[in-house]
Amino acid sequence: MSAVEQLSIKDEPPSSTGASNVYLGMRNETVNIQEQGKWVHYNKPVTLAVTGVLVFLTGISLSALYFSHSIDLPSAFGPICLSIGLMFFVTGVVWLSIVKRAIRYEEFLTKSVTDFGA
16 A cells, blocks of 8 residues: 555545645645644754753763773774764754744735735
């Protein structure tokens, strides 16, 4: 069963909660797609930033263990985890600001289109 066949059309009128219609050209059907919450947009950047913080903290602990001579570790493990964790964290924070600005811009466009049409 293909993905298009799995998207079966239901005889429901489109809701007024911000749903949009998508035209599927293969079978001449229209599918009603509901708007998703804002968490869907923020999910990946937050996960990336949290992962970065955890890897950064792991790098701090590995560096502390290396310099305290309490465990025999290669000297590069700590700094590698520090740099990768910092890179992930900064990328996640920048991505969060980009998503936030994109959502704000999309809401502005939606508001200006509805104001213009009235």
